[in-house]
Amino acid sequence: MPPIAITSTETVRDVNRHRILGLIRARQPISRAELARQTGLQPSTVSLITEQLIGQNWVTEGAAGQASRGRKPRLLYLNVERARILGVDIRPALTTIAIADPNGRVITYERMPTAPQPRVFVRNLCRRLQAFLRAHPRLVCEGIGVTVPGGVDHARRRLVAAPNLGWRDIDLKAPIELATGIPVELENAANACAIAEASFGTHRETKDLVVVTVSEGIGTGIISGGRLVRGASGLAGEFGHVSFDERGPLCSCGRRGCWEVYASNTAALRAYSEAAGRGAATGHAPGITFDQLLTLAEQGDGKAVAALSGVGDYLGRGIAMLATGLAPSLILVVGEVTRAWGIIGPALEKGAAARTSSPLPRIAPAGDGAEARLRGTVALVLRKQFGTAIVA
Numbered sequence: 001m002p003p004i005a006i007t008s009t010e011t012v013r014d015v016n017r018h019r020i021l022g023l024i025r026a027r028q029p030i031s032r033a034e035l036a037r038q039t040g041l042q043p044s045t046v047s048l049i050t051e052q053l054i055g056q057n058w059v060t061e062g063a064a065g066q067a068s069r070g071r072k073p074r075l076l077y078l079n080v081e082r083a084r085i086l087g088v089d090i091r092p093a094l095t096t097i098a099i100a101d102p103n104g105r106v107i108t109y110e111r112m113p114t115a116p117q118p119r120v121f122v123r124n125l126c127r128r129l130q131a132f133l134r135a136h137p138r139l140v141c142e143g144i145g146v147t148v149p150g151g152v153d154h155a156r157r158r159l160v161a162a163p164n165l166g167w168r169d170i171d172l173k174a175p176i177e178l179a180t181g182i183p184v185e186l187e188n189a190a191n192a193c194a195i196a197e198a199s200f201g202t203h204r205e206t207k208d209l210v211v212v213t214v215s216e217g218i219g220t221g222i223i224s225g226g227r228l229v230r231g232a233s234g235l236a237g238e239f240g241h242v243s244f245d246e247r248g249p250l251c252s253c254g255r256r257g258c259w260e261v262y263a264s265n266t267a268a269l270r271a272y273s274e275a276a277g278r279g280a281a282t283g284h285a286p287g288i289t290f291d292q293l294l295t296l297a298e299q300g301d302g303k304a305v306a307a308l309s310g311v312g313d314y315l316g317r318g319i320a321m322l323a324t325g326l327a328p329s330l331i332l333v334v335g336e337v338t339r340a341w342g343i344i345g346p347a348l349e350k351g352a353a354a355r356t357s358s359p360l361p362r363i364a365p366a367g368d369g370a371e372a373r374l375r376g377t378v379a380l381v382l383r384k385q386f387g388t389a390i391v392a
């Protein structure tokens with residue numbers, strides 16, 4: 001089990017609770033006596049905390065275990081029957097609502113259109129969440145993790161700006177908490193993915209990690225020396241809106257030639273449409289979805305492959321900067337593009353290697369694109385309950 005960092009807002013009791021909950025998660029089923037042995041805490045302290053966890057539906061008692069003599073101990077498990085974590089991943093066209101168990105496993109998810117007006121969107125989302133809670137009265141929802149494609153002000157707990165959505169200074173937390181009665185954790189999507197991978201994913205205990213989320217735009221979540229980098233403004237990591245060419249195509253942020261204009265799902269679709277439009281008799285670019293573009297590339301469509309490898313090259317250009325500047329041990333790419341890693345990966349590596357003399361770290365896709373983003377939403381709630389080696 002990784003050491004748990006104590007942040008200024010945590011008490012010793014929180015830390016002990018995190019340790020016990022973390023041990024139950026890792027070693028379940030486990031007895032109270034074994035928890036006391038492994039944590040070095042007094043049995044009475046362990047009993048008190050486990051009773052609280054049972055009362056809060058995080059933990060449940062199962063079958064009796066083995067004991068050499070005397071009463072057989074009741075074993076403890078995470079309460080996968082009743083405890084749920086909700087995750088909400090907001091993207092420009094579609095928002096995904098995930099339902100996960102306390103182990104962080106996504107059980108199911110559903111999608112809803114993202115209304116362009118934030119007020120309408122929040123009302124629709126609250127209705128969906130309320131309908132879910134009404135339909136499952138036996139479940140206990142322990143938290144809602146909400147991720148956004150933009151900057152979050154953690155002091156004011158508001159979304160500062162999401163250029164791809166055209167939203168500025170929005171309170172997402174208070175209205176959802178009011179409608180559901182469940183605490184909401186709000187975070188930038190790339191930061192949430194970085195927390196998920198370094199705290200609960202396959203890259204646990206990686207202290208220097210950069211996550212690049214590729215979707216309608218680009219986000220980066222940076223973990224350096226075991227800390228999530230927020231910077232003085234709290235908005236560190238908005239590399240997607242650094243301009244590569246001020247005469248380039250217009251970006252949603254109002255500038256021209258931003259990194260994400262060249263290296264995103266939107267960029268791949270634009271490149272494909274331009275190439276296909278030139279070839280088509282009508283001269284009109286065909287409108288296809290990014291999913292369809294990936295399928296075309298898988299079928300060997302030359303224009304689709306070229307569009308994706310162009311995005312790979314541009315991803316590499318930006319990643320060369322990140323790798324040189326931050327020297328992480330690992331860069332993870334999250335997004336639907338990872339489905340075409342056979343095309344994206346080599347173009348990205350080549351694009352990056354050509355632009356830096358620094359050695360490149362391992363650059364890898366973070367599993368299934370959509371799932372990786374949902375793990376990010378769930379990790380925001382898990383972080384609060386289990387603690388984490390990453391200081392965020």
Ligand SMILES: [Zn+2]
Pocket residue numbers: 240241242251252253254255258
């Ligand atoms: Zn921009």
